[in-house]
């Protein structure tokens with residue numbers, strides 16, 4: 001019997017053993033959905049701690065309930081291991097490992113290379129490998145495929161290889177792994193067919209495309225679209241600032257257009273583990289082909305400029321009340337990369353705190369989700385510190401308060417009632433700043 005027929009039969013009988021490499025915010029939810037669909041799942045982790053945690057029926061990922069992991073442990077559907085030799089047991093291997101950027105914004109492919117080498121040693125006829133990590137177009141065919149065929153196996157006949165981008169939005173109350181449409185493209189038609197049939201066992205809608213490159217680029221288009229439109233609206237904020245027009249009023253007015261427009265809002269810059277990074281995978285790849293992705297470069301420049309733009313706004317506002325930046329006491333309100341989460345990755349607040357420190361500002365921060373900013377390889381030295389308690393007295397003592405991340409739990413009326421000056425990068429005080437016409441307390445773009 002051909003390997004295609006053998007794997008096809010296992011799919012029909014749901015007798016698959018599925019391996020998931022990387023049990024992070026992508027891999028663990030995926031493993032749980034596979035196991036909930038009745039498949040036997042082995043999670044492969046390089047972290048003994050994470051493997052032990054999952055095997056003890058717990059979850060380290062906010063979107064995955066510990067009780068669900070415990071139930072799947074009891075049913076024997078889910079286990080975790082650090083023993084990569086067990087990859088040979090798997091009919092399907094989904095690779096969900098990190099793809100960070102290096103300091104020069106070049107892709108760090110080390111995790112994908114390590115996963116590829118782990119698979120190569122155990123690759124056998126009848127296996128399907130699906131890469132999910134966001135990466136540059138061509139990774140699946142140029143980096144993984146040659147290694148997998150190096151032992152004499154042929155893709156599309158002996159084993160099958162696809163790319164299917166992750167679309168996990170941590171904390172999203174509506175969209176999660178099972179109900180978010182999943183794009184998938186195989187190296188051959190048989191790869192696409194088998195990959196689609198496997199993923200349809202635990203994903204509501206699989207969107208098959210003709211190649212792994214189409215799937216790789218679909219993901220990059222999705223997030224590059226966001227990054228460029230955020231750059232556009234940040235430039236609009238700087239334009240409106242120079243024209244003396246309220247950018248928020250302009251944006252709300254434009255957003256009344258019922259077609260052909262999508263609302264984005266300006267802010268302190270671009271944070272997160274996806275949007276600031278993913279477009280640079282495309283830019284990097286195209287540079288190797290001597291093509292400059294001008295839109296990505298330009299949007300990146302504008303988004304990167306925003307922290308300095310807002311520190312400039314602070315300087316002007318203090319100047320208007322006869323104060324210098326140097327020696328002024330400034331409270332930064334909210335440091336996570338977006339509201340109502342605790343994630344600091346690439347947060348523009350870190351850049352703003354560092355700039356304030358460089359200019360001799362006596363700065364502090366309050367963030368109910370981030371008790372401390374610790375020194376690590378990425379954190380600028382001026383951002384290191386602990387969250388201070390938010391009190392009326394503290395607000396009154398500050399020469400200025402900068403709203404950088406607009407957490408919903410903060411009382412912005414209270415901020416406007418007690419602060420001498422508010423620099424509002426998120427328009428969080430819009431409903432409150434009119435309550436103090438005696439003071440021009442809120443400056444925003």
Ligand code: SAJ
Nearest residue numbers: 166167168169230264265266267270271272274275337338
């Ligand atoms: N931001 C703005 N203005 C906006 C939107 C975002 O300044 O109009 C800033 C945010 O403050 C943040 C950064 O951009 O600093 C990224 O924000 P994001 O809303 O894009 O959130 P992320 O980084 O969590 O993006 C994820 C992505 N999900 C995946 O890649 C699977 C993205 O594709 C989603 O669209 C996004 O979540 C989402 O919509 O929540």
